[in-house]
Amino acid sequence: MALLVDIQKKLPGFKLEVKFETGMNILGLLGASGSGKSMTLRCIAGIDKPDHGRIVLNGRTLFDSQKGINLPCQKRKLGYLFQNYALFPNMTVEENIGFGIGDKKRADRLAIIKKQVKMIKLEGLEKRYPNQLSGGQQQRVALARALAIEPEVLLLDEPFSALDDYLRSHMVKQLSETLANYQGVTLFVTHNMNEAYSICDKLVILAQGKIEAKGRTVEAFKSPPSLVAAQLTGCKNLSLAKYIAPFELQALDWGINLKTEIEISRQIEWVGIRAHTIELASDGKGDNVFRCWLNSTSETPSWMTVYLAVEKQTQRLDNQQIQWEVTKQMWSELKDKPQPWNLRINPEELIIV
């Protein structure tokens, strides 16, 4: 099972150029909206046509601009889960699921529908229409409909964006379980780094139609190879960096020197700190410990984001503040402590670009 994608397409404002290969793993396409990730999916499905390049699935050429091959959507045999599910409102759950297998014998068809309905745990709701289902149920029906045709590739286009937060976490888990049983290539498009992290084995990070990074998800999050990749994987603190020594750099925006765990090159450009990796130090001694003053805070239901200024700073521009995410409990202990606070940045957690 392998999918090879190597396509170019001119889009308003930028050119989409993506090249990747994927096997049985779940591959995530992570990017901001308008980065070309959905277009990539639509090109693979045959809904849109690339200008150049080729798409090969298990040795079967779906698209090849040089050979003039462009297999129509109907013949590609791909499962496509649309962002708003695109369930047929004039058909019941079972009619929706059975739509793509109309050429099969009636008994086989009914068996497949039954199996799919069981998989998505919607027994008893077969005769319902889509608007009589909840958002999560609709998504499951759409997934069952896509899987019923036994596609060689499953394309998921932002499947959780239409769900509220509560449902989302449930559905992420359910989808992961369903995908674990699926024998084929899965492409998962999202702009949400949390979804990407919990669902995908591998990642392709897209920005402005170009691939910024690709590789195993864990590594892409641990050491993103570019500034955009660092931002897309949720790194909130990024500063211009200057080489000082093989294991030391200067973070120019924050005006501090940082020791690193790995040897750095002279060409480093950026240094990043994830907002939750900053630690409170017991005293002012040791490497990577800095005195910080509180600038402002912003509260979410589950944690506090604390905006900090580092001692030497004179002006406090936005990019010179360091964001620190702490738990509510820690915040209640912290807020009455006298400032400045001594904070430690773990050399292992530094993101170096």
Added chain:
Amino acid sequence: MEFSFIPIILSLKVAFASVIIVACSSIPIAGLMAKREFLGKDVVESIITLPLVLPPSVIGFMLLVFFGKNGPLGKLLEQWFHTRIVFTLEGAVIAAAVVSLPLMYQSVKVAMESVDQNLEKAARTLGAGELKVFFTITLPLAWNGIVAGLVLAFARSLGEFGATLMIAGNIPGKTQTMPLAIYFANESGDTRQASILVIIMTVFSFLVIYGLNRWGKGSKRDSRGGGNNA
């Protein structure tokens, strides 16, 4: 003078025949126009819509030119089928169809365009060919617009006067439909015949409009069409 039912029967015949022609032609045309791009699409669209704004006398004149003894179509019909259109009920049907086509066409096209394209794309990714997409997705979801168009076209065909008069003439018992009968009854001083027909036409038209409005509201309320836009 005795009241005559014949104009009513003739009008109904014309309207039914016209609606069948309009339905058979406008649904495929609207399907193509709503979903396909091609050269000269705007020109075709304008020609179809033209009867909506042209005076009926202009349409009647054009039809006479086409279907007249020396007209291109008139000649062919005469030679091949030994029939003619001018001064026949068939002429009245053609006049009614031409005039009511744009109403039906617009209604159907708008309805088909408003069908969520993602649904059609989803059907294609599930292996459905264009015909299957059209008959299982586009057509059923545009059904409200189609029915509304049919009713409007029927009502318009029933009321067609100017073009009908020019191509079908005013032959009592043969081509004299309700609107013609009203006009000529009034001209000849038969107010009774005229008023009865006027009342029938008015009541019928009112019922059509009222029914369409009621039905439009009802189908919006329990529309199955909004289900996927969660």
